Amino acid sequence: MVCQNDLASVEADEAGGPVENLDACAVLSARESQDVLEHVILPAATKGAVSQDHPVVVIVGGQPGAGKTEIADWIQAALDRRGGAVRVCRDLYKNAHRAYAAALAADIRTAGAAVRPDTSRWQAEVEEHVRARRLDAVVESALADADEFRTSSKAYRRSRHRIEIVVVATAEAWSQLGTLDRLLDGAAGGEGPRYVAWDNLDTCVEELPATLSVIEAEHLADRITVVRRDGTVLYDNELLNGTWQRRTAADRAVVYEQRRPWSAKETAVFHHALTRAEVRVHRDLPEDERLAVHRDVRRAAALAEPVRRIAQPRRRAPGVDYHRLSADEHRWVFDELIAPSYLSGIITRPDPRAVYVLGQPGAGKLLAARMVRRAMRPGTTHLIGDDFKAQHPDYLRLLREDPRRAGAAIRADYRAWFTQAEQYVRDRRGDVLIEGAPGSVEELFDSALPYAASGYPVELVVLAVREADSRQATALRYARSLQIGLTPRYTTRSGHRTCFNALTDVVTAAERHPAIAAITVIRRDGRALLRHEAGGAGSVSWALAAERARPYTEQEAAAFFRLHHGLWRALPQHRDELEEMLALARPLMPPAMQPARIDRPQPSLWSLPVTLQGAAYEASSSFSRAA
Template identity: 50%
Template sequence: MIAGTASAMPLGETEHLQILAACLPQWTAGAVSQDRPVLVIVAGQPGSGKTTIAELLHAALSARGGAVRISSDLYKAAHRKYARLRERDIRTAGAGVRADTRLWQAEVEEYARSARLDVVLELALADPAEIRAVSALYRAAGYRIELVVLAVAEAVSQLAVLKRFFTPDADGGGRYIAWDNQDGCATGLPKTVALVEAERLVDRVMVVRRGLEPLYDNELVGSRWLRPEAADSVLEAERLRPWDGPGTRIFRRELVRAEVLVHDERLPEDRRLAVSRDAERAAAAAEPLRRVAQPLPGPPGTGYHRLSTDEHTWIFDELIASTFLRKTVFRPDPLVVYLVAEPGARSLEAEWMLRRAMRPGTVVLDPRMLSGSHPDYCQLVLDQPRIASEAVRPDAEAWQNEAETYIRERRGDLIIKSAFADVAQFAASAARFARAGYRIEIAAIAARATDSRQRTLIRYVRAMELDVHIEFPTPAAHAQACAVAADIVAAAAADPAVSAVRVIDGDHRTLGHGHWASWALAAARRRPYTSPEAAVFHAAQRALHRRLPHLRDELDGLAAQAQPLMPPAWRVRQVESRPRPAYLPVPAALRLSSPAAVL
């Protein structure tokens, strides 16, 4: 309540009791007496979704004959002064009728206990004294008490309060929740939940998400809990859980809608002013949890897959460094080898060859490993396999830089499988290793672009046969990777800090090194097909057409790209064009001057 803006307006005792007598049958309709009645308490800060969950539980208890829903908000409409208070100041209207609504709630609860009715009770659970009193009263009446706690991030509940404020309801409009009330309930809830378990005030405690997805369930058997007491820690962990991409997208969309409502001049000015800063407050509360927006090359154009700083750091420290980098071995003369290849160029076999050739303890930085550490990557591969890596690239690139720093500080040998977006990224990475005293070598795999691109499609088909989902690049992304690989080889050959540049084929035979590396790579990519190679290529094309009919245009483009390198027998022949037959000239004596001459 905002101090000094309004005072409580309680009804007279007679009028209060008359309203209670008139409304009590409606407020308790459908409930029947039970031999072993149940109280279900739905707890959470304002905006957490207590009303929705209470409605679901109330419907579920209909299997026992029905129950009574109890909440002081349900009784505001019965107060004759509530509408006038809302017109005067919507921010203090609730406080103006609080004395009567709280008293009605207590009287309805007393009636339900005396009639042994099942009860669904909504509480903010911010006050330990309140839950102690409720537990004592209902246990004395022979009730089994169950507590359902909603674990909802404060940003989400703040935004829900704002949306509800602009949503008309049965009593003429949404309810206003002051910031101190919102913050007090959010802060006090975990402490009260811990007290409930410690003092065994209920028979069962559940912590759930908004959709009733269970996170924690503990039941009192005799005088002991079945599991260690942890409801408060589960509640806090869920509140602070970093959001995923879809969750961030939904929050952002709802936030934009709320901001539109806040600035809608068609609404009364006092309603807009009351919550003019609430949207910004919700956005600020979401900052530590939400993903960062980033542009995407394809639809929907914007992705929310950039991790928050805390989540990004946690994944590197707890997953990447401790799993993939922990076997680093110190070397007085460390070596870093960049394995440069476009997708489909048989880099896996080359990686195995390099591992066998290098010293024990060599660490391999694989871009697929880094991308796979992103919590959204697997779902992206299912939904958008062609841009999955692009969607998580910002975090993957940052992890690669951090992993390179981790290895350099420990002076370990390293193989880096190139996935640089451009040659500038490679140059920056190589310069850092050069300053750290590393020997730098480049191993580039030469393959025709058509062959490597076809292999990505073959690998995708084989994965489909095994019911495994993998990503595969778009033609544009593959062409970009080929161009970057050529640029890296050219830059490395001209860089004095690079000790060796070697170009190999798929069978690991050296094609060129040093200053001849760029020429060898270009020559290998333009090498014409032999007849057996052409036969294998076209056989694979036919198989791909059968398995990937939805990519027919892409496969036709791949075949057209390979045409200039095909032997004459395998090239598409041009259809001979013959001249159209010409009409013979008609003698002048036989020409008709007009159609009438025929007649």
């Protein structure tokens, strides 16, 4: 064995990046290296492999920690059905090097680089053996060097191998965590930890797309497939008769997946894996190695920041969810989805106005807003909270899983979009019509006062609707959505009650506030009950309360009961709530529709007090004697 010291730098354990200040490097003599190759590595690697008339080599590419090994296992299993394939990977040969254990003991960060001259030579010899004997092969590679792949491609072309590439695209945060898990697995399993330097990982992430671009441009492979860690195919292209079947975009597919914002589930899985890795660092590593390796945990967390979701607390177990979008994804949704879809028709006005249509859930705001919209000028922007909810990538799934709490889970994002949309309209001085079910006075004024400060006259159109009627309307909307196969939403009892009570407070505060130019109270059918203008007598809250307490007409009562019976059949799982709605409505029903009252029995004659048995006997005896 020849030992070379004082090297300024040695290539890193994985292809692509340097490791500086390496103290020592162990290189076997040519004879010993050849002996290990012929008697240890080649017999193990080629066991079971058979020559093929049409051999195939599949290069599984990706940065360190991307998950190449698992994907390569799947491909190996498929090729084994052709008679067996050779697995080629430099990491597989490290334990065959007699200096590797000592290098690990000296410094796990430089052990791989110390034996790299021999493991690289062994990999080259194994690949040459594969080509010479026309064997199928699965090769793991970082694909971080375009020139290196050019050389490899030419060699496989000469041996008439079909060259296929499967690239595992993943975010760098997962790769950093993957390299850490691999290190910990090696330490726990006795195989020795395999460390990947940060600059090496970064270099591989950066160079992978460039290498793929060269491969497609120069036709260096016959097929390229880009997959996620779980095997989901993101991109697939094949070279037939010298022409790619699709527009070349492997590099863009990889970059997209590296930068793609994560879902709530992906974020939760990552946090769980990160916590597990941190526990393993303290449990499985010697104390002198923990500090250096624990930095990888913190770095993985930092790399996840641009793509992960934001944690938000919840009262129900597990106490946290990840439905709040990352800053980049939140901004993208507004710029690319909301602004073009809902804010593109603004007409700038010298005298813009803002009108709010307010009511608790189920009050009939949609129809009322349409009526108001017809009376407003062209170019009025109509802002509805439900439109913004639908832009959240989790909303439809949350509706399917829990239709009563889906809105609360994404409230932070859609409320922020709504506020941003309001500012967008104000900046362009456009008319605006806003539907809302405010949960507090502050919620309304936080929205309305900026318009007033910008010179908008602010008007409120308030729907006065009985609590029972609006709750029944939310149940009807839910039942109809289920019936026609839509994804339904259903307001909770507490949510409805909060908005119902808050509307009274909102009207009371608004009729005294100088920023509110006018308030109009209307019924559900659009009939105006009262209009109040700034400076007038405050009677709006009285009109709202009076309409909410107005007794049902016989026609209204009959319609309520018809809907109640239909919902009773359609929503058996919600019958307790339907009974609550009926109980709210009964006191306002016509006398003929009130349930029969069971009064206290009142007999025409009251019985005399019953005397004791002894006294009765004595009285009877006296009457007998008198007779």
